[in-house]
Amino acid sequence: MNIRIEETFLVTEEDFINMQLSKTKYLTPKENILILRIMGIIAILCGTAAFINVRGNIYQIICWFLLIAIGLFCLSYYDVINPVIIRKQAGKFYHFNQKAINSKTIRLDHQEFSMTDEEHTIKLPVQYIYQIAETSSTVLIFFDKEEFGFVPKRVLSEEQLKLVREFFEEINKYKNV
């Protein structure tokens, strides 16, 4: 497959935040999300059932409401609470380290991938890439299970994105998150 992409971009605050959100989404095991959701549903059901059937004195009623609140917290943690915390932290981190964030150049052809900025250059055969993960806003290029480079989707055209998708799907290194 013939592929040739070369783009230079500057990481904006929104890109950085999206990258952090995408990374968390990719690295969070699906089982963790499922377990927390199940726990949340159980807590809400138990709290509601106890409130309707047992009720009891004021302290017990507070306990049932607390149980429902814990359930709601568990249920919304990965979808609402965690993204809000990450956004806040990433925004703060970006402003604090703005000087260290340089423009990056990525190059990709059917043999090699490279990513260059002022202080870091990585030039790898495509087989050395661990995985490519695509989220709604970012393309993450993993060099191992944790270290990665990223390209905001706004940098790539729809056609380029399609090429990347097809190319890495062909070598079994593509994941849609």
Add this chain to the structure above:
Amino acid sequence: MAAAAAGNPVMSFKNKLKIREYSEGYRLFDLRRGSSSGREWKSSVFFFLGLAMLFILMMQRFNIVKLPVCAIVLLISAYMCTHYVYMLPKKAKLKGEHIFKSSKLLSKEYEFEIYKEYFVMKNEYEYLKRYYTDITDCLETDNIFLLIGGIEKRITVISKRCLSEKKSERLSQYFQKEMIRQYRTTRSKNKGRNAK
């Protein structure tokens, strides 16, 4: 590769990591900056929460039916305490091993050049220049130097196995001098004395 570093390096050496050295470095990183950081106070919170629930249950003569929430919170607290104290550090070491196995780069030989204000690590696939001011933590153990830095919190592990005792001591003194605030050591005293 990227622009060449200016001036002569203070020291240069080659380094090739082994899986146990990287996993040791990753465990330390996890304790300091990763998910295990602050595990002491997190486990303390759950410990005292569990203790409080146990006290409340004791007052009710362990009538769990009467206070099911307390019993559930006690169970969760006990689990979280074990999770932070025992499971998390073990998991971190295992994760480090997984990362090392998944990477084609970490097992490759790197050439390190130590300059006055930064260090450079390079091989045929990668070039990284890192200023000491961008380093958030510099940790030294009996076997490795661990440098954590950059916006991506990248970990750089330098194995002492690849350095002579003299060079290792020189590097240790150099890092201590250049990164006064970031430098920490967990080196055993005997080894330190022997090195001197």
